[in-house]
Amino acid sequence: MNHFLDxxxxxxxxxESLIESxxxxxxxxxxxxYPEYPVAxxxxxxxxxxxxxxxxxxxxxxxPVINLDLNRSSELKGETIDDxxxxxxxxxxxxxxxxxxxxxxxxxxxxxxxEGKHIINAGDGxxxxxxxxxxxxxxxxxxxxxxxxxxxxxxxxxLHSRVANSFQQLCKLLEVGQLTxxxxxxxxxxxxxxxxxxxxxxxxxxxxxxDVIMCLRVQNERLKDSEQFDINTYRKEYALxxxxxKLAKPDAIVMHPGPINRGVEIDDDxxxxxxxxxxxQVQNGVYTRMAILQAVIE
Amino acid sequence: MNHFLDxxxxxxxxxESLIESxxxxxxxxxxxxYPEYPVAxxxxxxxxxxxxxxxxxxxxxxxPVINLDLNRSSELKGETIDDxxxxxxxxxxxxxxxxxxxxxxxxxxxxxxxEGKHIINAGDGxxxxxxxxxxxxxxxxxxxxxxxxxxxxxxxxxLHSRVANSFQQLCKLLEVGQLTxxxxxxxxxxxxxxxxxxxxxxxxxxxxxxDVIMCLRVQNERLKDSEQFDINTYRKEYALxxxxxKLAKPDAIVMHPGPINRGVEIDDDxxxxxxxxxxxQVQNGVYTRMAILQAVIE
Amino acid sequence: MNHFLDxxxxxxxxxESLIESxxxxxxxxxxxxYPEYPVAxxxxxxxxxxxxxxxxxxxxxxxPVINLDLNRSSELKGETIDDxxxxxxxxxxxxxxxxxxxxxxxxxxxxxxxEGKHIINAGDGxxxxxxxxxxxxxxxxxxxxxxxxxxxxxxxxxLHSRVANSFQQLCKLLEVGQLTxxxxxxxxxxxxxxxxxxxxxxxxxxxxxxDVIMCLRVQNERLKDSEQFDINTYRKEYALxxxxxKLAKPDAIVMHPGPINRGVEIDDDxxxxxxxxxxxQVQNGVYTRMAILQAVIE
Numbered sequence: 001m002n003h004f005l006d007x008x009x010x011x012x013x014x015x016e017s018l019i020e021s022x023x024x025x026x027x028x029x030x031x032x033x034y035p036e037y038p039v040a041x042x043x044x045x046x047x048x049x050x051x052x053x054x055x056x057x058x059x060x061x062x063x064p065v066i067n068l069d070l071n072r073s074s075e076l077k078g079e080t081i082d083d084x085x086x087x088x089x090x091x092x093x094x095x096x097x098x099x100x101x102x103x104x105x106x107x108x109x110x111x112x113x114x115e116g117k118h119i120i121n122a123g124d125g126x127x128x129x130x131x132x133x134x135x136x137x138x139x140x141x142x143x144x145x146x147x148x149x150x151x152x153x154x155x156x157x158x159l160h161s162r163v164a165n166s167f168q169q170l171c172k173l174l175e176v177g178q179l180t181x182x183x184x185x186x187x188x189x190x191x192x193x194x195x196x197x198x199x200x201x202x203x204x205x206x207x208x209x210x211d212v213i214m215c216l217r218v219q220n221e222r223l224k225d226s227e228q229f230d231i232n233t234y235r236k237e238y239a240l241x242x243x244x245x246k247l248a249k250p251d252a253i254v255m256h257p258g259p260i261n262r263g264v265e266i267d268d269d270x271x272x273x274x275x276x277x278x279x280x281q282v283q284n285g286v287y288t289r290m291a292i293l294q295a296v297i298e
Numbered sequence: 299m300n301h302f303l304d305x306x307x308x309x310x311x312x313x314e315s316l317i318e319s320x321x322x323x324x325x326x327x328x329x330x331x332y333p334e335y336p337v338a339x340x341x342x343x344x345x346x347x348x349x350x351x352x353x354x355x356x357x358x359x360x361x362p363v364i365n366l367d368l369n370r371s372s373e374l375k376g377e378t379i380d381d382x383x384x385x386x387x388x389x390x391x392x393x394x395x396x397x398x399x400x401x402x403x404x405x406x407x408x409x410x411x412x413e414g415k416h417i418i419n420a421g422d423g424x425x426x427x428x429x430x431x432x433x434x435x436x437x438x439x440x441x442x443x444x445x446x447x448x449x450x451x452x453x454x455x456x457l458h459s460r461v462a463n464s465f466q467q468l469c470k471l472l473e474v475g476q477l478t479x480x481x482x483x484x485x486x487x488x489x490x491x492x493x494x495x496x497x498x499x500x501x502x503x504x505x506x507x508x509d510v511i512m513c514l515r516v517q518n519e520r521l522k523d524s525e526q527f528d529i530n531t532y533r534k535e536y537a538l539x540x541x542x543x544k545l546a547k548p549d550a551i552v553m554h555p556g557p558i559n560r561g562v563e564i565d566d567d568x569x570x571x572x573x574x575x576x577x578x579q580v581q582n583g584v585y586t587r588m589a590i591l592q593a594v595i596e
Numbered sequence: 597m598n599h600f601l602d603x604x605x606x607x608x609x610x611x612e613s614l615i616e617s618x619x620x621x622x623x624x625x626x627x628x629x630y631p632e633y634p635v636a637x638x639x640x641x642x643x644x645x646x647x648x649x650x651x652x653x654x655x656x657x658x659x660p661v662i663n664l665d666l667n668r669s670s671e672l673k674g675e676t677i678d679d680x681x682x683x684x685x686x687x688x689x690x691x692x693x694x695x696x697x698x699x700x701x702x703x704x705x706x707x708x709x710x711e712g713k714h715i716i717n718a719g720d721g722x723x724x725x726x727x728x729x730x731x732x733x734x735x736x737x738x739x740x741x742x743x744x745x746x747x748x749x750x751x752x753x754x755l756h757s758r759v760a761n762s763f764q765q766l767c768k769l770l771e772v773g774q775l776t777x778x779x780x781x782x783x784x785x786x787x788x789x790x791x792x793x794x795x796x797x798x799x800x801x802x803x804x805x806x807d808v809i810m811c812l813r814v815q816n817e818r819l820k821d822s823e824q825f826d827i828n829t830y831r832k833e834y835a836l837x838x839x840x841x842k843l844a845k846p847d848a849i850v851m852h853p854g855p856i857n858r859g860v861e862i863d864d865d866x867x868x869x870x871x872x873x874x875x876x877q878v879q880n881g882v883y884t885r886m887a888i889l890q891a892v893i894e
Contacts (some may be wrong), residue, residue, distance in 0.1 A: 038652070049385055052364055056336070058391050059362050066648055069367075069665075078816065087645055087854060091652050092877035168798035187659050220376065258385060259377035283387035317869075347683055350662055354634070354687050357660050518674065556683060557675035580686035 003110040003119045004292045006129045007169035007210030009093045009189045015134070015173055021291035022138045022284060031290070033062040037094040037297050040066045042084070043122070044100040049258060049282070050096045050122050050131075054097050057289035066093060069285045081105070096120065103127035107170035109276060118296040120162075126162050132257055135288035136214065137174065139281045143242060143253050144211055151178040153248070155238065156265055158183045158199070163257045165193070171197035182206030186229065186237065203238055209248035210298060214255040215240050218265040241264045245275065299504030299593045301408040301417045304555050305428045305467035306473050313432070313471055319589035320436045324476060329588070331360035335392040335595050340382070341420070342398040347556060347580070348429075379403070380410050387415045394418065395593060401425035402441055408459050409419045411494050416594040421438040431464035433586035434512065435472065437579045441551050442509055451504050451546070454514030454537065454563055455485045456497070461555045462514060470494035475558075482536065484527065491498035501536055505545035506559060512553040516563040529562060536557070538564045543573065551575045597891045599706040599715045603765035605668040609729070610891075611769055617887035618734045618880060627886070629658040633690040633893050636662045638680075641717070645729075645854060645878070646718050650693050651774065662689060668715035678708045678880070685710045691892060692716065699717045699723035712762065714892040722758050728853055729762035731884035733770065735877045739849050740807055747774040749802045751834065752861055753783045753813030754795070759853045760812060761789070768792035778802030782825065799834055803843035810851040811836045814861040824876070827860060836862045841871065849873045 001014060010018075025031065041051050044126055051067070058065045066088075085096055091220075095118040098106050102126035110119040110166065123129045142148055152171060158164045158181045169291025171179045172195055181189065188199050199292045200206045207213065223231050254266075254276045270277060299312060308316075323329065337356045339349050356363045364386075366595060377385075383394055387502070393416040398405050401423035408417040421427045442448055450469060456462045458480045469477045470493055477495025479487065486497050498504045500520065505511065521529050552564075552574045560566055606614075623625065637647050647663070654661045662684075675683075681692055692715040695704050699721035706715040719725045740746055748767060754760045754777045768791055775793025775848060776872045784795050785801045796802045803809065808812065819827050836850065850862075850872045858864055867874060 038655070040648075046367075048366055048368075048382075049389075052338075052366070053389055055364060059336070066651060066662075067365075068644055068648070069642075070644075078857055080858065083855065083858075084644070086875060087878050088648065090875040091645075091649055091882050093652075093880075117566075145304065258381075260381065261376060262378065262381075279384060279388040282385050283390075286389050344665075346664060346666075346680070347687075350636075350684065351687055352666070353662060354689075357634070365663075383736055456754065555677075558679065560679075577682060577686040580683050581688075584687050 001295045003106075004296055005065065005110055005119065005121045006128050007133055009164050010173065015137075018134055018295060019141055019287070021116055021214060021294065022135070022287040023087040023142065025287045025290050026284070031060045031062075031296070034297065035062050035064065038066060038092055039095045039097060039123065039199050039293065040068060040088050041230075042068055042070065042096050042098045044070050044098075045123065047099055047123065050099065053282070054120075054293075057293055058287045060286070060290055061293055062152055062294065081109060084229050085109060085113060085117070087289045094144050095293065097122050099110070101125050104146055116227060119298065120292060123162060125247045126160055126165070128166045130166045131163040131285075131292055132163050133170045134257060134292070135281060135285040136167060136257070137170055138284045138288050139255065139277050140212055140253075142280070142284070143277060147174050149177050150182065150211045151209050152176055152212040152214065153180045153182055154214045154216065155182045155203070155206065155240065156242040157187045157218055157222065158189050158222050159187045160217065160219070160222070161216050164189070166197050167214065168194075169276045180206045180210070182238070184234070202226045203233065203244060204247055207244065210248040210252050212255065213240065213245075213255050214257075215266050217257065217259065218261055220261070220264065222288065235264065238265070240270050242267065242269055245270055250261050251275070255281060302495070302590045302594055303408055303419045303423065304426050305471060308471065310471050313435075313468065315559045316432055316586070316589050317436050317439055319342045320433070320585040321440065323585045323588050326558075326583070327358075328506075329515065330592070331355065332595065333360050333362065336364060336390055337387050337393045337395060337591065338366060338391045338449055338552065340366055340368065340394050340396045342368050342396075342525040345397055345419065345421065347590060348397065349467060351580070351583045352418075352587050353460065354584045358588055359591055361393075361591065364479070366457050369473060379407060383407060383411060383415070387412045392416065392439075393591065394465065397421045399423050418594065421460060424458055424463070426464045427460040428464045429583075429587055429590055430461050432464055432590070433579060433583040434553060434555070435468055436548050436586050437553065437575050437581045438510055438551075440582070441575060445472050445474050448509045449478065449507050450474055450512065451478045451480055451508040452511040452512045452514065453480045453501070453504065453538065455516055455520065456481045456487050456514065457485045458517070458520070459514050461489070463510065466492075466494050467514055473559050474580045478504045478508070480504050480536070482527070482532070497500050501542060502545055505542065508546040508550050510551055510553065511538065511546055515557065516559055518559065533562070536563070540565065540567055543568055549573070556580065599702075600888045600892055601702050601706055601715065601717045602724050603762050603769060605859050606769065608755060608769050611766065613838050614730055614884070614887050615734050615737055616855040618731070618883040619636050619738065620884050621883045623881070627656045627658075628890070630893065631658050631660065634660040634662060634688055635691045635693060635889070636664060636684050638664055638666065638690045638692050638694045640666050640694075641719065643695055643719065646695065648701065648758045648877070649801065649881045650716075650718065651883050652882045653889055656882070656886055657889055659691075659889065661855060671821065674886065675778070681705060681709060681713070687711045690714060691889065693718050695705055695722050696720045698883055716888060716892065720756060722756055722761070725758040726762045727881075727885055727888055728759050729766045730852070730888070731877060732763060732851060732882040733766055734809055734880045734884050735851065736849075738880070739873060743770050743772045747776065747805050748772055748805045748808040748810065749776045749778055749797070749806040750810045750812065751778045751802065752810065753818065754779045754785050755783045756815070756818070757812050760785070763810065764790075764792050764845075769862055776802045776806070778824070778834070780830070783888055799840060800843055803840065806848050806851050807852065809836065809841075810853075813853065813855065816857065816860065834861070836866050837864055838863065841866055851877055854878065861884070
């Protein structure tokens with residue numbers, strides 16, 4: 001695996017092997033060291049958590065990290081991103097972790113990049129966020145290893161979520177028992193984007209017998225746009241609260257890709273409760289990204 | 299000592315031990331190495347000098363450093379600071395160096411943080427700047443070790459200065475002989491904030507027999523606000539010049555927390571003169587912060 | 597050599613030795629290690645490529661790197677740059693890599709800096725960019741070692757180019773056979789700035805028999821300012837295309853300091869063609885800056 005671009009480019013064996021590697025790294029005391037593989041964080045969109053997660057992963061593997069402040073770079077002087085990457089490659093950067101608003105960009109960059117260089121997709125527009133999907137699955141495997149027996153519910157703004165897109169693909173690839181996407185009508189994915197599982201607007205139906213609930217972030221600005229669909233309407237029908245959590249199995253785990261919106265899509269006592277795996281997801285994110293960094297350079 | 303939050307939380311023995319540790323580290327050739335204790339710089343207010351000083355200290359101790367650009371982070375998407383710290387903790391960050399405009403925030407963060415994680419206050423609003431007070435005292439101890447025999451004068455905008463607050467507490471804790479705060483009436487501390495020493499508006503009285511003069515930064519914007527109190531008025535009565543310096547003891551040392559405003563609160567020939575310890579303060583800052591970083595993780 | 601400020605301050609032997617060192621470092625497997633020489637990137641103007649090139653060079657030499665975000669620093673509170681450098685020096689920074697819009701500033705900073713501290717000019721206004729000139733010459737020496745036999749053509753906006761200034765000085769110092777600067781009249785250097793070679797507005801004359809073509813970046817905003825001199829006029833007369841490239845020797849090399857403006861001063865098939873050494877320049881930049889960093893501290 002030269003690049004890490006999209007779940008659709010992984011074989012089932014590759015995905016399983018990345019998940020297993022992450023869990024092995026989690027138990028390691030000494031990590032392998034790759035000082036000759038410098039990494040550049042090319043974040044054209046800001047994301048503290050994803051950037052730091054990759055930076056910590058690279059630190060553990062002793063890969064030097066270069067952070068680029070791309071709002072202030074030569075990019076603005078009209079250089080193409082391909083040229084920026086070619087330039088940084090010539091300086092000795094080995095792996096490029098790219099976040100950008102253009103959907104599909106990492107795939108194009110990977111097609112043009114020099115041999116021996118690696119592109120990792122850290123989120124492209126509304127399209128994909130494959131390392132997030134992988135770390136979510138690492139967390140699920142850790143808690144509920146038999147994927148074929150699981151019912152997983154994804155809850156929230158599925159339409160705009162690259163996390164949900166990538167996660168759906170990974171559920172299909174790994175043959176998760178059941179996948180249900182719960183969203184109000186205006187946030188349901190377009191029918192051609194549903195490649196696995198099914199969609200419902202009923203929280204009750206969606207959460208029934210769920211082993212895993214992945215709660216998505218609600219972007220406040222989307223709620224304010226329409227008077228018919230405000231924060232109270234959303235909360236009343238879709239918020240994850242102590243009450244609605246009871247619709248799922250008693251041992252269901254609660255996941256969230258973060259950053260969480262306390263009191264909007266999820267209540268404090270659920271986010272911080274016994275069933276929550278939100279911080280384990282974050283922790284597993286570092287090991288998952290170590291596995292990805294190792295996989296692309298080897 | 300799990301956190302480093304405020305001088306008021308230190309015992310006399312702890313403060314003395316930190317000062318001694320800093321002076322020992324200054325003489326060290328090889329420093330201890332803590333690669334398993336990554337540090338995050340969480341600067342919600344900007345400060346090149348304090349941030350770099352902590353970063354150099356962490357570098358010497360071989361602690362990995364993550365710098366967060368908090369004007370562009372998920373913080374802005376509505377995540378609480380507690381959640382940001384919980385997230386970074388889950389990623390493996392051990393110690394959080396926090397600068398923020400909210401007074402008392404580091405104390406609240408320390409109350410909520412996961413076990414085994416550490417908060418260091420790098421300045422909270424007008425409240426406290428305890429690592430600055432400590433490095434100032436390290437410099438005084440180096441030059442004038444017998445604190446009980448000293449007269450220390452703090453000069454300038456005491457009212458708005460977190461440096462002066464923390465320094466006053468430390469003078470009390472370490473039983474400095476005499477502390478005098480010299481300020482024009484409008485910049486004198488509120489009476490309930492004077493816990494040690496006394497306040498005067500007379501430069502002559504305040505500097506008489508002083509062994510140590512700590513000159514505070516004048517914020518130009520505060521001078522321009524009032525027509526009655528402009529830069530010339532301030533300079534005439536309170537500037538530290540070759541002439542006013544003679545009011546103190548001939549071997550008095552001149553300190554300033556920086557950045558200095560040349561030609562406002564202090565003249566070039568004083569700032570750069572024989573009695574100035576301004577750059578020693580900066581140098582000792584790195585050793586003092588090494589001592590603090592070591593103390594919280596051990 | 598304590599500082600690296602301007603080509604005019606180098607002897608011929610020093611320049612040759614830096615070039616040779618860069619080429620030796622390029623063949624090295626293990627680099628020397630200088631953990632006790634921390635470097636600060638003081639970029640008052642932004643430049644991703646130069647900053648990262650120096651950062652990679654410092655990484656290879658195991659010099660700790662501090663990046664300063666100077667739009668947000670105490671600089672803005674009125675501290676002088678000399679004081680910023682004195683402060684960072686006291687914190688233990690050894691070498692300052694400075695980019696600033698003020699011409700000649702690095703020379704002034706070097707005059708005031710503490711003994712044992714080093715200033716490297718990474719570009720000052722329109723004045724100089726000596727590390728770029730040096731890396732360009734490293735690339736030329738690699739491809740065409742006998743400088744006395746070469747005709748070098750510099751093409752484009754010579755008037756505003758600090759790269760061209762420094763390169764012209766280096767060509768003189770190293771006694772390059774022939775130097776021709778090709779520019780439209782409005783972009784020709786002032787006569788007193790021509791210290792070596794000659795100037796022409798004819799692409800045909802300038803490129804005839806050239807062994808090396810250094811194509812400069814056209815700043816689009818300069819083209820839009822005047823209706824008489826737009827992008828089409830410039831391209832028609834001065835762009836480096838497959839056709840105009842044929843005016844030079846068949847084995848001429850094509851150089852560009854980057855970032856390139858594809859379809860403005862240079863066409864894709866020239867920039868990416870067989871004769872292009874643009875990415876080798878970038879690669880050699882890291883080794884050249886390693887040689888500079890080593891030279892100033894030793």
